[in-house]
Amino acid sequence: MHPNKLKTIYLSLLLAFICLLLPWSGIALKIRPDFVFLTIIFWLIRAPNLCNIGTAWFVGLFVDLATGGTFGQYALAYTVAAFFAVYYQRRLVLFNGIQQAFYVFLLLIISQLVLLILKTFSGADPLGWLYFLPCVTGVLLWQLAVFFGLNVGGRSRGS
């Protein structure tokens, strides 16, 4: 069994953060999945005792820093979406793969929606449907990771 150590969590978050820092540009930037939040969702489901809403908030602050926007935007978006992940965590572990992917997609949409609201308040243009493209690529990445053997809280599933 892979031990759910704090060190593993922070290392994976750091890795996801570096993925975010990669020099994305053009179309790749538009479809870039939210690596950091996907990692947080994974740990929220997998080890809710070690990674909680506070972690999501704190990591969100660093994402804010990296994107150069107003402090707290990503932090709030991650907090709200993480709340829904934690709230249904016990049911989530029992979901099958498709259900889980759908729920992850919903969480990504929630975080993007919160961000959209905050951005609209600070005077951004209407952004169009392309804005939600990272959610789609995000859930694809999630499925890919699951396909390659990432175990999302498989302990309680038994089979």
Next chain:
Amino acid sequence: MARSFNKLEQQQAPAFFVRGPSAFARLVFFSALSMALMATDSRLQYLTTVRLNLMGILHPLQVVANAPTELYHATAEYFSTHHRLLKENSELKTQVLKQNIALQQLNTLTLENDNLRELLKANKALVQSSVLSEIMHVGRDPFTKKIIVNRGETHQILTGEAVVDATGVIGQVTRTYPMSSEVTLITDKSLAIPVQVERNGLRAIAFGHGRDNTLDLPFLPTNVDIKRGDKLVTSGIDGVYPAGLAVATVSQIEITPDSPFARIICVPTGGVENHRQVLLVSIPETEMALRTHHPAHSNAAKSEMAKPYEKPIGKPSEKSVKQAVPVDAVKPTKNTAPE
């Protein structure tokens, strides 16, 4: 909701599965915290130093993240063919030759210009120093037009400096970090740049359009003398951009009978996609020179001038309109009638 949730928690959670405060409590706490942060960051300027220091910590990570592409560029350069290098070399030689000739003419012209200015008792145009810098990456938010370059506070970069590439103006430094700085492109909604039509010297202010890579020239009457294909250059009266740099070309003019203003769309000349190197042009020191003559007078002008650039640009565009117009309105009187 919180109470019912707590009840559930008590019923479901045995002692060995303690989770601390309820999820809802955490949500409320951290949401309030982020709201407070957002308010502080957007309304007050307390967090600038915090951001600066944190960016300093983040820089090593950035270097790590940039390493793969750097390696790719390095190896690609190493393996570039002999033939291509030779071709490039000959091209560069012809270019140098052409530019040398132009430079010789420029020298005589500068001399002549200086003499003429002397005769007219006008202020001398000051040479602005510039720093060569490389684009590290495009901004991470795909919906704002920003780039990060690899020169920062340690290289004496200040906010407000103009950013120029080989073909024209591309933007302005809006935030400086210890080792890097953030450049807002002229196509960003929050950036305005004073321009002049090259053909007839008509002055205007160009605003970024935001979504597609274009600029708008708003608030010009329908009978304005602008044609398609007109070149827009910096007017230089803002005291930030050197005069005469290419900014954009007029691509479309729409005149609707129900609006007193023409809708003019321009395509920027400089491009971020094409070049990796950019020049950061420092703010000219005419203000300083003026201050030595009239301390009180020019201090006011200085603060007036510094205002739009001190705040990180990322605010609603109405605000930047208000901020940008005084710059243009104040400067011409200073430059055309200095004493």
